[in-house]
Amino acid sequence: MENEFLPRRVRIEETKMMTSLEKWFKLDAQLDFKPGQFLEISVAGAGEAPISICSWNGVEICVRKVGRVSSALHQREKGDFIGIRGPYGNGFPMKEIEGEKLILVAGGLGMAPLRSVLQYVLKNRKKYGEVTFFYGIKCLEMMLFRDELLKLMEEENVNLHIAYEIEDEEIRNLKKRFPERFHKGMVTTLFEKVKVNTESFVVVCGPPIMYKFVLKKMEELGFYKERIYMTLERRMKCGTGKCRHCVVGIGSSSKLICRDGPVFSAIDAELIRELV
Amino acid sequence: MKFLKLKKDQIEDFFDSIHSFGIVYAPVKSDGKISFRRAQNFSDVSLEYTRSQIPPKHVILPMEEPILKFREEEYFEVVDDENKVLLGVHHCDIIAFKMLDEVYLQPPKDIYYHERIKRTLIIGLSCIPDNYCFCKATNSFYTSDGFDIFLHDCGDFYFVRVATPRGLKVTENSKNLFEKVDEKDMELFVKAEKERFERVKGKNLWMIGDLIELRDENFWKIFSERCLNCGNCTLVCPTCQCFEVYDELEEDLKSGNRFRRWDSCMLRAHGLVADGHNFRERTEERLRNRLSCKLGEMRCVGCGRCTVYCPTGIDILEIVRALKE
Amino acid sequence: MKPKIGILGFTGCAGCQLMILNLEDELLDIFKRIKLVSFQMASSEMKDEKLDIAFVEGSITTEEQKKELEKIRKKSKILVAIGNCATLGGVQALSNGIKSSREMMKEVYGGEFWRLMDSKPLSEFVEVDFELFGCPIEKQEFLEMIRFLLRGFIPLKRDYPVCLECKLKDNECILLEKRICLGPLTVAGCGARCPSLGLECLGCRGVIEGEARLESAIKIFEDAGVSAEDVKKIFRIFSANYPDILEVKS
Structure with missing residues (x-):
């Protein structure tokens, strides 16, 4: 067996x-x-x-x-x-969102799973509409896949924007090289600086605290809840729904992140208490 | 189901006969406390008991067990292939196994649990309820499956239910010990069960899951105030499934074992993630999560252990009462 | 190159070093993999070599010790505090905050014959990489830790209470007998050594930081008929340097 x-x-x-x-x-x-x-x-x-x-x-x-x-x-x-x-885990519903506009929102290490989405989309570029990528970093030093992303900025495939907290000489140079692509502030500020289509599907990954802010922002802007997906983190010990370290929610609405997630929609967040 | 009768003076012979199936684990009394342990002699066994502190779960899901051996980056599985007999398991603890089955046998199967449970002959035993029992409320007062053989204490004999082909084979191997049941035996069986039924408090857990969700932090604070985060309530629970996984190295520093050990959602590490964020930092959050898991998702068999063995007297039924007030 | 290990001691009974010596069989195996540079108990020779790992026992009670510790820190890649004295200040910290060592010495010996400071753990003066709790340390835990360190892994840090190990031994709870047991507040790793013998846990492995429910515990102990003051006296035995407990209001 x-x-x-x-x-x-x-x-x-x-x-x-x-x-x-x-x-x-x-x-x-x-x-x-x-x-x-x-x-x-x-x-x-x-x-x-x-x-x-x-x-x-x-x-x-x-x-x-x-x-x-x-x-x-x-x-x-x-x-x-x-x-x-x-x-x-379930993964993002890439097939279901074909033909749609996409916004990917990554914060810090949340870049990792979203890079998988990004590569998938680039591989199947024709299947998706306009693709916007928002990436929030603390400083340039903490930016993951920097070379790759800067290369992407030069192309037309993806509309990539970076929010940073700490400005340095290098960022100032990059701002000159890529005007309007680097913005000071949290990742949510990008929603104010960059014009987005609120009918887009949104895929979010970042530290626990980020979800609350991002969801709130998107609600303000009028995004559809069922079009917002996020991937959550817990201490999954088994990955198969046995060890129960990743339980979320209360009572009969509770879910195991490893089995039922890690990808959930903003609708789930409404129904499952303490999901975010 | 096949019904038989086993006179009490034959129980020792029956006990001796089941050793041919496998290693026998049974309720053993020491220092006034009941534990499921290997029992060689019938004189070690205590069939009249209310509850063991640690449920018989540990026979199938050991408290701590190596699941893999490794050398460098090569892993080898360690699987227990011992045949076992689990004798003297009460209704509630059998139903608890059924709940664990739902988790551990759901694909992908947990082979450690599966290998053990399928090699274990389960012999149920009617219980002696006390005031802490609330199995009627959790619908675990009586079970019609999850065992091979069930012994109902009817005074000077056991009314025996045989539920599986394996159980039938065991009774047929000791044919001379069992008798057919007649009408009078049946009446005594029903009477004994009725008496047992009367002894268990009735409780209604209607809408309890939603109430657990509806109550705010302050509610849980009241009940968690006395909680010491010791985890005892979960470690004595027959349906708790959580485990922790960790590695240990051997002398050569290259080989070792991967272990798993019972874990508790009342402890800090349960809700902790890599960056130090804890999803259940506070005791009230942990208490609510435990109640949600047990009563919200109905994975409670009303055995009363969490209340009996709580060092500070946190009473699950008291919380239930307050939830409904 | 074999890693260089030092086993050193300050103020304490040297019982933790003795535990290491008592490892006998396993010790030979470990010694094959390391170069033991200093072992105060096993040899009187003190070498001034750089260390990969320094295991340091005992608390700091004099200015000289403090300077010596700083030297050890400088020459060691990894510094591990072992035992209650090195991690929490030891039983000798009992009078900290109550009486100065000057007064104590006068009372006991009739004069201040040498200068002592309040007994403090190593972490009070230098950065400590890992801590191995207990009075004395547990042999198994020491072995586990040294294997992880030699392999280059971060050792396991237990943040769960003695109760977990106690329940997994199927022990009956001492608190249920209305006796004062510090198990629920104390870092596990001893396999519930004392409760398994029917003895109350005295907390020699220290309080689980940020997790132990001190206020609740004191209340519950009071319900069992022991005053908060008396409970704090028990805490003082091994955790006199842990102000959180002693400041809990009753």
């Missing part, structure tokens, strides 16, 4: 430090997955942690060094092996 807890051993094909805290890994793995799904990543001896897939072309993860497993992962280099299980 298939043992869901048994990790598959995969080789690390490539690594790169993205920022002083985040490291990117390309894994030598064949996986059938959807943007927004996550993997349980193992480093034998350090343990296991849920990490979302940050790619669509191949299997890549972007890991922030915060705990035991992530620190151990950071020690791993090209050619080393790690364990993976999954993919788990």
Whole structure:
């Protein structure tokens, strides 16, 4: 019988430090997955942690060094092996939103799962309408996939805008290079600076605190709740709905993020208490 | 269902006979406390008991167990293939297993749980309720499945229900111990069950899930004020399913074991995520989540353990009463 | 290159170092993987080499010790405080905030023969990377920790109470007998050593920071017939440097 807890051993094909805290890994793995799904990543001896897939072309993860497993992962280099299980979770409804306009809203490390959406959309560009990408960062140093994103700014495919909190010389230079693309403030300020179509589908990922602000902003602007999707984070230990660490909500409306999520709509947020 | 009769003076022989099926776990009394443990001799077994502190869940889902062995980045599974007999399980604890089945056997199956439960012969036993029991309210007063054999204490004999082919085989292996039931035995069985029914308090949990959701923080604060975040209520619960997973290294620093251990939603780490944010930071949030899981989602069998073993006397029925007020 | 390890001690009974020595079988295996630079108890020789990991026992009670500790910090990549004295100040902190060491010494010995400060944990003076609690430390926990450190992993940090380990041993709860047990407030890792023997937990592993429900506990202990003052005396034994408890209003 298939043992869901048994990790598959995969080789690390490539690594790169993205920022002083985040490291990117390309894994030598064949996986059938959807943007927004996550993997349980193992480093034998350090343990296991849920990490979302940050790619669509191949299997890549972007890991922030915060705990035991992530620190151990950071020690791993090209050619080393790690364990993976999954993919788990529902993922974003990419098929259902075909033909629609999209706005992707990422905050900090929330960039990782949204990069998977972005790559998917770019791969299937014709299937989607206008694509806007809002990315909120603290400072340029914390910007993930910087080269890729700056390259994207030069193209017409995606309307990419960055909100930053701390301005420095480099940002000032980038502002000159890409006028109207860098804005000071939180990610929500981009909704004021950039004209958006409120009939768009919106895909959000960021730290827990960000959802409240983003949802509030979108409600003010008149977006449709059923068109807003977000991906949530919890401490999923099993990924299969057993360990119950990721329970949200109360009573019969409660959900397990690993099984019923991690992607939920703003309608779910209304029905499931404390989802965001 | 097949109905049989087992005279009490035959129970020891029956006990001896079930060892041929597997290792026997039964209620054993030590220092006045009942625990499900390996029982070799019938003299160790206490069939007359109200509740064990730790439910028999641990026989199928050990408190702490290695689930994988690893060497470098290669993993190997560790699966228990021991045949077991779980003797003397009350209705509520059997129904609790059925609730755990729903979780652990739902695809993808948890093979550790599955391998154990399928190799375990479950022999139920009628109970001696006390004032903490509220199994009528949770619809777990009586069960018609989830066991192989069920023994109902009817004074000088056990009224026996056999529910599975496996159970039938076990009774047929000791044919000489069992008798056919007649009308009088049936009457005594019904009488015993009626008496047991009378002993359990009636409670109505109507709309309790919504009430749990409707009550605000201040409500939960009142009841969580005495809570010490010790987790005992969940560790003695027969339906609690949460577990923690962690690795341990061996001397060579390259191999080791991945363990899982019972966890509790009343403890800090349960709602914690990587960046330090805690979704259930405060005790009142944890208490409400526990009540929601148990009574909101109806994963409670009314065994009373969480109240009996709470070191500070937090009473689940008192919360229920207040919820409805 | 084998990592260089130092095992050093300040004020305390040296019981934690003894626990390490008592590891015998496992110790030989560990020693194969490391270079032991200083082990105060096993050898009197003190070397002034750089350390990969310093395990430091004992509390700081003199200016000289403070300076010595700062030196150890400077020469060590990882500094681990081991035992109640090093992590919380030890039993010798009992009089902190009540009487100065000068007064104490006068009362006991009739004069101040040497200069003592209030007994304080290492973290009061230097950055401590990890803490191993207990009086004394647990052998298993030490082994677990050193294996993680040698492998380059962050050791497990327990933030759950002794009760979890106690219940998983199927022990009956001491609080239910109306006896004062600090288990629910205390960091696990000892396998509920004392309650398993029917003894009350005295909290030698320290309070779970930010998690222990001190006010509730004091109220419940009072209900059991023990005054808040008496409860605080019990806390003082191992946690005199933990002001949160002592300041809880009753």
